[in-house]
Amino acid sequence: MIKTIEGLVITSTDYKENDVIIKVLLEDDRFKSLILKGAKKISSHKREVVMPYSLCELTFDDNPNSPVAYLKSAHLKETYFSTSDIFQNATLSLIAELAWRIEERDIVSFELVKICFSKAMTNPLLAVTFYIGRLLKSLGLSPMVDHCALCKRQEVIAIGIKEGGFLCQEHAGFGKILSIERLKKFRLINKCPLDKIDVLEDYGFDYFDFELEAEFFFYHYDLKLKAYDFFKSLFKQY
Numbered sequence: 001m002i003k004t005i006e007g008l009v010i011t012s013t014d015y016k017e018n019d020v021i022i023k024v025l026l027e028d029d030r031f032k033s034l035i036l037k038g039a040k041k042i043s044s045h046k047r048e049v050v051m052p053y054s055l056c057e058l059t060f061d062d063n064p065n066s067p068v069a070y071l072k073s074a075h076l077k078e079t080y081f082s083t084s085d086i087f088q089n090a091t092l093s094l095i096a097e098l099a100w101r102i103e104e105r106d107i108v109s110f111e112l113v114k115i116c117f118s119k120a121m122t123n124p125l126l127a128v129t130f131y132i133g134r135l136l137k138s139l140g141l142s143p144m145v146d147h148c149a150l151c152k153r154q155e156v157i158a159i160g161i162k163e164g165g166f167l168c169q170e171h172a173g174f175g176k177i178l179s180i181e182r183l184k185k186f187r188l189i190n191k192c193p194l195d196k197i198d199v200l201e202d203y204g205f206d207y208f209d210f211e212l213e214a215e216f217f218f219y220h221y222d223l224k225l226k227a228y229d230f231f232k233s234l235f236k237q238y
């Protein structure tokens with residue numbers, strides 16, 4: 001059945017001699033690979049329409065049982081890619097790779113990726129830290145941020161990555177002792193619902209907050225990402 005549907009372009013790679021294959025996250029939360037016939041030919045404009053990190057309206061013959069289809073036509077609606085901001089692009093790349101490489105693909109939400117792509121244009125660190133927080137929640141791996149992860153005491157002073165969240169004075173030796181402000185931000189980023197991301201703008205999420213969230217994620221979810229290494233090397237200098 002020929003279908004027109006919105007999709008976020010996650011990756012774009014060369015395929016065969018003249019073709020390009022793009023991976024898209026469709027608005028109904030499915031991933032699909034679309035082949036752009038002849039996209040590498042000089043006369044073709046297809047490729048420019050479906051650059052990575054853009055929102056497109058895509059028309060293709062949609063067989064739900066097949067993960068691949070030929071793209072018939074595409075219409076660019078929004079692009080999140082920057083021609084000048086390397087931080088923004090590194091953020092988009094990390095969000096995209098995280099969406100694509102999560103084994104539980106059915107938890108990846110179009111709406112979430114779209115909101116985080118958009119937020120990456122103005123506040124990259126918040127965008128990616130929030131994204132990781134939402135992924136942890138969908139995977140059922142959220143840190144314990146209501147009380148000590150080991151004894152349920154309410155007064156907490158530290159975060160234990162391995163222990164799974166906040167730690168009280170008695171158990172703090174296992175984790176990182178942090179300021180109240182940091183603990184509060186860690187709680188917020190892991191609790192905040194999707195439609196409230198803008199509220200977090202006021203808290204000034206920085207590289208340290210990102211690193212803490214990412215460390216928690218990669219400790220509990222085993223995954224090696226090229227985009228993560230690049231992201232870290234880039235942001236660490238600032």
Ligand SMILES: [Zn+2]
Nearest residue numbers: 148151168171
């Ligand atoms: Zn405790």
